[in-house]
Amino acid sequence: MTAQTALIFDLDGTLIDSAPDLHHAANTVLRHENLPEISFEQARSFIGKGAPVLISRVMQAVGLPEDPAEHARLLALFMREYDKPPALTRLYPGVMDALARLRAMGLPMGLCTNKPASPTHIALDHFGLAPFLSAVACAETLPQRKPDPAPLRHVLAELGTASALYVGDSEVDAETAQRAGLPFALFTEGYRHTAVADLPHAHVFDHFDALPDLVARHLRERAA
Numbered sequence: 449m450t451a452q453t454a455l456i457f458d459l460d461g462t463l464i465d466s467a468p469d470l471h472h473a474a475n476t477v478l479r480h481e482n483l484p485e486i487s488f489e490q491a492r493s494f495i496g497k498g499a500p501v502l503i504s505r506v507m508q509a510v511g512l513p514e515d516p517a518e519h520a521r522l523l524a525l526f527m528r529e530y531d532k533p534p535a536l537t538r539l540y541p542g543v544m545d546a547l548a549r550l551r552a553m554g555l556p557m558g559l560c561t562n563k564p565a566s567p568t569h570i571a572l573d574h575f576g577l578a579p580f581l582s583a584v585a586c587a588e589t590l591p592q593r594k595p596d597p598a599p600l601r602h603v604l605a606e607l608g609t610a611s612a613l614y615v616g617d618s619e620v621d622a623e624t625a626q627r628a629g630l631p632f633a634l635f636t637e638g639y640r641h642t643a644v645a646d647l648p649h650a651h652v653f654d655h656f657d658a659l660p661d662l663v664a665r666h667l668r669e670r671a672a
C-alpha cells in the first residue's frame with residue numbers, strides 16, 4: 449500500500465448523465481406491458497440504488513403491487529433494454545479533460561457504482577473512460593451495495609492507496625463515503641434530492657473544469 453491518495457468516482461449522475469437512457473429503458477418496458485409511462489423527472493429521481501430498486505420504484509409509480517416474481521420479470525425485461533450502447537447518455541462537460549489532467553498529476557483512479565456490471569462496462573468503453581479507471585466495483589462485484597461502505601473499501605484496496613477522495617452526486621454516495629471514513633466531493637449537477645448544505649461533503653463542485661484544482665487543494669490540505 450502506498451501513502452498516496454486516490455480518486456474514486458461514482459458513475460450515473462457523476463461522470464455520465466445517463467438518466468435519459470434509464471428513462472427510455474423503463475418506458476420501453478412499461479409500453480410493452482401496456483402500463484402508463486413515467487416522466488423523466490420520476491425516472492431521474494429513481495436512480496442511485498441500482499436497477500432492482502429503480503424497478504421497485506417504477507412498479508410503485510404505476511400502481512403495481514409489490515410482487516417478487518413480477519419484480520424479477522420486469523427487471524429482466526428492463527436489463528434487456530439497459531444492456532445496449534447508451535444512445536441518449538452524455539458525459540458531463542469537462543470530464544475527459546479533467547481525467548487527463550488528474551492522470552497527469554499521477555493520481556490512481558477507480559470507479560464505485562451501483563450500476564449493473566454489463567451496462568457499466570458498455571458505457572466505460574463507449575465513452576473511452578475505461579483506460580483511466582484501474583479498479584471498478586459495480587452492483588454485482590460484492591454482495592453489498594452502496595450505501596454499504598464495502599464496495600468503496602474494495603476499490604480502495606484494489607488501488608492500493610492509504611486513502612481516497614470519493615466523488616459522487618447523491619445521498620447514497622455521501623453516506624457511503626462517510627461510512628467508509630473517506631472524504632467526499634459532491635458534484636451538484638447529478639441526481640440528488642437533498643439541498644447541497646444538507647449533504648455532508650468535504651468539497652463541492654458544479655463543473656469538471658474545477659475538479660483538478662479542487663483535488664490539488666485537497667492533497668495540499670492533507671499534506672499540511
Ligand SMILES: O=C(O)COP(=O)(O)O
Binds near residue numbers: 461561
Ligand atoms: O444506477 C444507479 O441506480 C446508480 O448508479 P451510480 O451508483 O453510478 O450513481
Ligand SMILES: [Mg+2]
Binds near residue numbers: 638
Ligand atoms: Mg450517482
